[in-house]
Amino acid sequence: MSEHKQPDLARRELLGRGAAIAAAGVTLAPGVMLYGVAQAKPADEPVSSKVRWGMLVDTTKCSSGCNACVEACDKEHGLGNEQHSRDGQRTQYIRKVELRHKFTGATHSLPVMCQHCETPPCVDVCPTGASFKRADGIVLVDRHICIGCRYCMMACPYKARSFVHEALTDQRPHTPRGKGCVESCTLCVHRVDEGREPACVEACAADGSRAIIFGDLNDPNSEIAQRVKTYASSEIRADLGLNTGVRYQGI
Amino acid sequence: MEIGGGKGFYGLLALLGAVIVAGLGAFFYMEHTGHWVTGMDNQIVWGAPHVFAIFLIVAASGALNVASIGTVFGKKMYQPLARMSALLAIALLIGGLTVLVLDLGRPDRLIVAMTHYNFKSIFAWNIILYNGFLALVAVYIWTMLDPTVKKFYKMAGFAAFVWRLILTTGTGSIFGWLVARQAYDAAIFAPMFIVMSFSFGLAIFLLVTMATYNWTNRPLGDAVIRRLKNLLGVFVAGVLFFVAVYHLSNLYATEHHGVQAFILRDGGVFTQAFWFGQILLGSLLPLALLYHPATGGSRFWIGIASALIIVGGFAQLFVILIGGQAYPLVMFPGYEVASSFHDGVINSYSPSLPELVLGFSGIGVAMAMMVVGMKVLRLAPASLADEVADPHHK
Ligand code: SF4
Ligand code: SF4
Numbered sequence: 001m002s003e004h005k006q007p008d009l010a011r012r013e014l015l016g017r018g019a020a021i022a023a024a025g026v027t028l029a030p031g032v033m034l035y036g037v038a039q040a041k042p043a044d045e046p047v048s049s050k051v052r053w054g055m056l057v058d059t060t061k062c063s064s065g066c067n068a069c070v071e072a073c074d075k076e077h078g079l080g081n082e083q084h085s086r087d088g089q090r091t092q093y094i095r096k097v098e099l100r101h102k103f104t105g106a107t108h109s110l111p112v113m114c115q116h117c118e119t120p121p122c123v124d125v126c127p128t129g130a131s132f133k134r135a136d137g138i139v140l141v142d143r144h145i146c147i148g149c150r151y152c153m154m155a156c157p158y159k160a161r162s163f164v165h166e167a168l169t170d171q172r173p174h175t176p177r178g179k180g181c182v183e184s185c186t187l188c189v190h191r192v193d194e195g196r197e198p199a200c201v202e203a204c205a206a207d208g209s210r211a212i213i214f215g216d217l218n219d220p221n222s223e224i225a226q227r228v229k230t231y232a233s234s235e236i237r238a239d240l241g242l243n244t245g246v247r248y249q250g251i
Numbered sequence: 252m253e254i255g256g257g258k259g260f261y262g263l264l265a266l267l268g269a270v271i272v273a274g275l276g277a278f279f280y281m282e283h284t285g286h287w288v289t290g291m292d293n294q295i296v297w298g299a300p301h302v303f304a305i306f307l308i309v310a311a312s313g314a315l316n317v318a319s320i321g322t323v324f325g326k327k328m329y330q331p332l333a334r335m336s337a338l339l340a341i342a343l344l345i346g347g348l349t350v351l352v353l354d355l356g357r358p359d360r361l362i363v364a365m366t367h368y369n370f371k372s373i374f375a376w377n378i379i380l381y382n383g384f385l386a387l388v389a390v391y392i393w394t395m396l397d398p399t400v401k402k403f404y405k406m407a408g409f410a411a412f413v414w415r416l417i418l419t420t421g422t423g424s425i426f427g428w429l430v431a432r433q434a435y436d437a438a439i440f441a442p443m444f445i446v447m448s449f450s451f452g453l454a455i456f457l458l459v460t461m462a463t464y465n466w467t468n469r470p471l472g473d474a475v476i477r478r479l480k481n482l483l484g485v486f487v488a489g490v491l492f493f494v495a496v497y498h499l500s501n502l503y504a505t506e507h508h509g510v511q512a513f514i515l516r517d518g519g520v521f522t523q524a525f526w527f528g529q530i531l532l533g534s535l536l537p538l539a540l541l542y543h544p545a546t547g548g549s550r551f552w553i554g555i556a557s558a559l560i561i562v563g564g565f566a567q568l569f570v571i572l573i574g575g576q577a578y579p580l581v582m583f584p585g586y587e588v589a590s591s592f593h594d595g596v597i598n599s600y601s602p603s604l605p606e607l608v609l610g611f612s613g614i615g616v617a618m619a620m621m622v623v624g625m626k627v628l629r630l631a632p633a634s635l636a637d638e639v640a641d642p643h644h645k
Pocket of ligand 1: 113114115116117120121122123139155156157158159160161184
């Protein structure tokens with residue numbers, strides 16, 4: 001199957017190129033300055049379970065018309081280059097969901113992507129182990145051993161996964177998408193391992209909304225840990241008890 | 252007496268061969284172009300091929316019924332039919348697995364599925380269960396054919412019987428363990444699938460037996476048929492019972508009202524498939540045919556009833572599989588949901604021709620194996636009835 005050219009990236013991700021720097025960042029909670037302690041680790045050090053990468057989405061800062069995160073994700077991972085796939089067959093790692101409460105009429109707009117569950121159903125059901133969770137909490141698909149059975153898509157409660165319905169060209173080196181495999185948000189693992197933030201987080205901040213913050217949930221000094229400690233946040237489908245890495249504020 | 256080698260035999264084989272070749276063509280087409288040519292998408296991720304595959308796999312385990320009753324429960328009357336029953340089980344399973352594998356996104360990586368196991372995955376367990384089933388039933392057939400290993404006949408039969416119960420539990424659990432989806436996530440799927448397997452498997456067995464005896468002009472006692480059709484009726488009623496419990500218990504939980512209303516009332520093609528396909532045509536009508544004095548004694552009507560049960564089985568799996576996916580995931584209870592990724596909307600699915608052809612070719616594979624197997628192994632009872640019917644015969 002030479003047409004499915006897939007650089008050996010997932011392998012490297014699997015082995016882990018070293019967990020990187022905590023979201024090195026200046027951070028503003030109302031009136032308070034918080035500094036995440038940035039700790040660059042040597043590149044050959046394995047991914048550590050001391051770190052739990054996560055995101056916090058503040059839906060009150062996310063506006064209905066804004067699609068900046070989605071566009072940034074598509075660009076980063078080279079999505080949207082399908083030639084033949086129908087609308088329902090195209091890959092989306094992240095999408096904007098519009099909510100309207102049936103009784104109160106309250107509306108919310110929020111991005112939904114792979115929630116990087118601590119106990120991911122997709123990993124549980126995957127027959128080959130292609131779906132896996134790194135020690136630092138990032139859930140990925142090893143595209144070398146995914147057989148395309150789509151059981152993980154049946155199992156994911158967040159509809160976070162897409163199946164590649166056609167042969168693709170011009171893939172990004174860090175996102176080796178291939179026909180017949182399943183894929184989903186990688187939490188921009190290639191960036192995270194370099195100490196950068198995921199593309200959606202960066203784009204949202206650049207846009208001035210700053211509705212998504214990224215960081216190490218296990219690091220008590222990180223902005224994200226401080227925020228989830230101070231303010232009420234929730235998981236989508238908290239009833240399932242999956243302890244997702246992506247949390248939401250304001251819904 | 253063996254299954255004839257005449258024109259009819261080769262004609263049937265040619266027909267089945269054509270179906271299989273068409274299926275292979277459909278497979279190469281879908282594999283080469285990618286799944287965009289199918290009706291499946293990121294919402295309906297399992298489509299028509301899976302309906303066929305799971306029907307055949309479920310039926311396979313049930314097809315072993317007759318052999319099990321003969322061996323495990325010591326009912327001599329059924330023992331002459333045991334070989335056919337066991338062969339049918341193998342044939343149906345291979346037919347179903349063929350479809351399942353050929354629909355994978357990367358069927359070329361089948362070897363990966365055989366070498367990389369995630370033991371937490373019920374799917375991985377099923378791969379082991381299916382292979383084990385094939386091996387056990389093959390041994391079982393061997394103990395029936397070869398007098399030198401006959402002492403293992405009971406043991407093999409018993410092992411196969413237990414194994415198939417586990418196997419169908421595993422198949423049912425593919426759905427029963429999906430916490431994400433409203434229509435699934437119910438432990439009742441495992442026992443329901445077991446009774447479904449009894450019913451579908453026996454219906455197919457009855458049809459195959461009657462057809463075989465008809466075509467080869469061999470006598471087939473009414474007593475056997477009558478027993479089997481009564482048993483079939485019990486199984487059909489059993490499936491109805493589980494279906495009723497499943498829906499009633501779900502109606503009790505407010506959380507599940509949406510999906511229940513969808514399947515039972517508002518689901519369009521799924522609602523029709525449920526009430527007309529599964530309940531009326533696939534359950535109530537066959538029950539009436541099997542037990543009504545005017546039709547219950549007639550082979551013709553028993554055959555019709557069996558065929559209807561098979562149709563109903565397909566309808567049931569269509570409703571469970573496709574209907575269960577058509578109903579959107581409930582991520583935000585109480586909210587109206589909209590997105591670019593089909594959140595909050597009822598998804599539709601229309602199977603493409605290649606998917607259906609691939610599905611039917613699974614039936615073709617099973618039937619072809621059956622026809623060839625019966626000829627090569629001379630499994631049809633008339634030839635070896637004595638030895639099998641009476642275990643002490645020497
Ligand atoms: S959100 Fe879905 S794809 Fe992501 S880890 Fe959880 S189950 Fe897996
Ligand atoms: S589609 Fe791939 S990642 Fe998903 S369950 Fe199957 S093998 Fe695992």
